Amino acid sequence: xxxxxxxxxxASGSAEFWVFIVIGAVALGSxxxxxxxxNAVHAALMLVVNFFAIAVLYATLDAxxxxxxxxxxxxxxxxxxxxxxLMLLGVAGDQAFxxxxxxxxxxxVLLGLALFGVLAAGVAAPFLGEGTACNVPVExxxxxxxxxxxxxxxxxxxxxxxxxxxxxxxxYVWPFEVTSVLLVVAAIxxxxxxxxxxxPGELTDAPASAVPALRDDDDxxxxxxxxxxxxxxxxxSEDDEEGTR
Amino acid sequence: MTDLASDPTxxxxxxxxxxxSVVVAALLILLVELALTGERKRYVNLIGxxxxxxxxxxxxxxxxxxxxxARAAFGNAFVVDAYALLFKGLxxxxxxxxxxxxxxxxxxxxTYQGEYYVLLLxxxxxxxxxxxxxxxxxxxxxxxxxxxxxxxxxGLRKFDLRSNEGALKFFVMxxxxxxxxxxxxxxxxxxxxxxxxxxxxxxLETGERxxxxxxxxxxxxxxxxxxxxAVPFHFWAPDTYQGSPVPVTAFLSVASKAAGFAGLLxxxxxxxxxxxxxxxxxxxxxxxxxxxxxxxxALQQTNxxxxxxxxxxxxxxxxxVPFGVATATDAALNSDAFRAVLIYLIAxxxxxxxxxxxxxxxxxxxxSRLVADYAGLGRRSPGLAAALSIFLLSLGGxxxxxxxxxxxxxxxxxxxxGTAFGLVLAAAVVLNTVVAMFYYxxxxxxxxMDEPTVEEPVAPGKALGFAVGGLAVLTVVLFLGIGVFTDxxxxxxxxxxx
Numbered sequence: 001x002x003x004x005x006x007x008x009x010x011a012s013g014s015a016e017f018w019v020f021i022v023i024g025a026v027a028l029g030s031x032x033x034x035x036x037x038x039n040a041v042h043a044a045l046m047l048v049v050n051f052f053a054i055a056v057l058y059a060t061l062d063a064x065x066x067x068x069x070x071x072x073x074x075x076x077x078x079x080x081x082x083x084x085x086l087m088l089l090g091v092a093g094d095q096a097f098x099x100x101x102x103x104x105x106x107x108x109v110l111l112g113l114a115l116f117g118v119l120a121a122g123v124a125a126p127f128l129g130e131g132t133a134c135n136v137p138v139e140x141x142x143x144x145x146x147x148x149x150x151x152x153x154x155x156x157x158x159x160x161x162x163x164x165x166x167x168x169x170x171x172y173v174w175p176f177e178v179t180s181v182l183l184v185v186a187a188i189x190x191x192x193x194x195x196x197x198x199x200p201g202e203l204t205d206a207p208a209s210a211v212p213a214l215r216d217d218d219d220x221x222x223x224x225x226x227x228x229x230x231x232x233x234x235x236x237s238e239d240d241e242e243g244t245r
Numbered sequence: 246m247t248d249l250a251s252d253p254t255x256x257x258x259x260x261x262x263x264x265x266s267v268v269v270a271a272l273l274i275l276l277v278e279l280a281l282t283g284e285r286k287r288y289v290n291l292i293g294x295x296x297x298x299x300x301x302x303x304x305x306x307x308x309x310x311x312x313x314x315a316r317a318a319f320g321n322a323f324v325v326d327a328y329a330l331l332f333k334g335l336x337x338x339x340x341x342x343x344x345x346x347x348x349x350x351x352x353x354x355x356t357y358q359g360e361y362y363v364l365l366l367x368x369x370x371x372x373x374x375x376x377x378x379x380x381x382x383x384x385x386x387x388x389x390x391x392x393x394x395x396x397x398x399x400g401l402r403k404f405d406l407r408s409n410e411g412a413l414k415f416f417v418m419x420x421x422x423x424x425x426x427x428x429x430x431x432x433x434x435x436x437x438x439x440x441x442x443x444x445x446x447x448x449l450e451t452g453e454r455x456x457x458x459x460x461x462x463x464x465x466x467x468x469x470x471x472x473x474x475a476v477p478f479h480f481w482a483p484d485t486y487q488g489s490p491v492p493v494t495a496f497l498s499v500a501s502k503a504a505g506f507a508g509l510l511x512x513x514x515x516x517x518x519x520x521x522x523x524x525x526x527x528x529x530x531x532x533x534x535x536x537x538x539x540x541x542x543a544l545q546q547t548n549x550x551x552x553x554x555x556x557x558x559x560x561x562x563x564x565x566v567p568f569g570v571a572t573a574t575d576a577a578l579n580s581d582a583f584r585a586v587l588i589y590l591i592a593x594x595x596x597x598x599x600x601x602x603x604x605x606x607x608x609x610x611x612x613s614r615l616v617a618d619y620a621g622l623g624r625r626s627p628g629l630a631a632a633l634s635i636f637l638l639s640l641g642g643x644x645x646x647x648x649x650x651x652x653x654x655x656x657x658x659x660x661x662x663g664t665a666f667g668l669v670l671a672a673a674v675v676l677n678t679v680v681a682m683f684y685y686x687x688x689x690x691x692x693x694m695d696e697p698t699v700e701e702p703v704a705p706g707k708a709l710g711f712a713v714g715g716l717a718v719l720t721v722v723l724f725l726g727i728g729v730f731t732d733x734x735x736x737x738x739x740x741x742x743x
């Protein structure tokens with residue numbers, strides 16, 4: 001009997017096992033319906049279900065912090081934002097994707113299945129052979145396997161929330177701080193892209209000479225006012241700006 | 246690597262000074278722009294320039310300070326060594342150049358000036374953090390800090406459908422590859438139990454080669470392959486380059502690409518070094534595909550920006566060649582391969598920046614950006630035409646310009662490997678160099694031989710003229726002075742220690 005089967009048999013009596021079976025099915029089903037549903041709002045709602053299911057899986061794995069963060073951040077904030085955007089833009093019932101390349105859909109499905117096969121085999125492989133990967137409880141493990149299987153027990157020794165917090169503010173404090181710069185930049189970018197200009201005239205890169213402007217004579221601007229036309233690519237006009245609104 | 250601070254919360258402000266000065270400049274711009282009105286908003290450019298120059302000064306000071314050693318902060322998450330400083334110097338010089346290029350463009354563009362400079366500087370901070378990162382998490386955060394402002398800057402010309410298209414393609418491809426990269430990284434962490442690059446190498450050396458791990462390594466390579474626009478992850482590049490404001494295109498094709506290569510160097514030559522026999526052939530094949538496809542498609546372009554876009558894809562291919570010959574055992578060969586990539590990046594940054602600067606100058610009077618617009622440029626503006634010829638010939642690899650050294654080091658490391666695959670790669674480089682000469686020379690011929698369609702000379706303005714002239718001189722001078730970079734002690738310390 002392979003270790004995987006042995007483990008499964010040992011676990012099959014526990015509540016955790018049944019929770020996994022049920023929630024795993026829910027997660028899988030909601031993920032599939034999210035991809036297959038044609039109505040964008042329904043798909044977004046399925047995404048919420050999926051996020052909740054994943055959160056439950058995290059909780060059964062003793063990662064309470066991650067479970068709560070998953071619900072608050074993903075299910076709570078991000079998907080609700082999706083829904084807001086979808087509702088604001090209005091949903092036109094059937095917005096099916098139609099591929100232009102012949103056989104695109106079939107190829108995509110086949111390649112997707114192939115990738116799934118490779119990954120599934122890859123994930124399962126360490127558990128299928130004798131004595132591979134983390135099939136021995138942490139206490140009984142000889143050190144030879146090194147950092148390969150330090151295990152959840154070690155990470156959660158002081159409690160899950162404390163462990164995560166400790167890591168964020170020690171080992172990963174620098175990436176954590178840099179993320180704040182990233183968020184500032186991303187917020188600025190979102191504002192730039194999302195903002196509507198009050199004055200559409202400002203939104204062309206028309207020749208500066210065509211726009212009333214006060215000019216300083218002491219810099220290189222004075223060199224060539226006539227030549228100041230910027231690359232206004234085809235179709236760059238006020239009409240396009242109106243059209244995109 | 247010298248002894249690094251074991252406490253991950255140690256802060257070394259001096260080591261962080263270059264990044265901090267750029268961040269401070271970016272935040273100042275945001276504040277000051279509020280107070281300025283109308284035309285005066287363009288002076289925020291100067292704040293950016295001061296910040297970047299200060300960062301360059303700190304980089305030089307750090308270079309003098311560390312000697313052959315290294316400084317570190319936050320444990321291993323931020324390391325300042327010769328490799329990091331060399332790249333920081335490169336990025337900051339490119340930042341200086343892009344700021345010069347942007348000054349006039351965005352003062353005429355008249356909108357989102359402050360935001361543009363903040364995004365630009367934010368992206369450069371990401372690059373500088375990336376080359377100092379010795380940790381997967383930090384590498385990922387830095388990569389996102391490079392990419393996300395890029396998406397927005399590519400879409401800044403909101404009224405232009407082409408810009409919208411380019412930005413959207415860039416964004417979708419970027420997010421997809423980031424997701425793949427992150428998935429790969431999480432598996433690597435799961436298998437090795439550490440996010441530290443050197444630690445991963447140790448774990449990989451001793452651990453078993455799980456199939457999943459090999460897939461994860463490929464995922465990580467895909468993530469960076471997007472950033473360097475290697476075939477088959479290159480689809481976004483031509484459209485994005487064409488739609489973006491020209492200074493942003495210069496930024497994307499030089500700085501952003503160099504950052505991608507820096508990340509790839511760190512991941513492959515340090516973390517995944519023991520698996521070189523897995524990733525080297527993959528990257529080698531990608532190298533051949535990238536340079537061949539890039540050059541063949543460039544042959545058919547009539548738009549100068551698209552031509553340069555495909556040429557920059559082809560150059561990414563040349564730069565991937567040294568990756569293709571890396572091995573898990575031969576440290577000397579790896580060190581040479583590493584150096585070849587570095588030299589190529591430096592040379593490429595100089596000549597490609599120059600080409601984009603010259604193109605910016607011409608598009609000012611002829612916005613259509615067609616190759617035909619360059620007819621008779623030699624008669625209209627001999628200086629500009631000469632400079633552009635220098636850049637194009639250097640990109641093609643003609644002596645006595647710096648481009649030949651870039652190709653030489655790549656070629657010699659491919660031959661040095663001594664394997665059949667190495668020789669195939671070397672042959673591909675030679676063949677592609679010949680093909681590439683066709684389209685570079687075609688533009689040069691148009692400039693000097695054809696009758697001009699318009700008579701008036703091109704007036705690039707002071708900032709742009711200075712950038713073009715300076716880079717042209719640098720392209721020639723670096724041909725003689727490339728030894729400065731080949732002899733830099735400890736440039737390859739990263740490989741040696743990994």
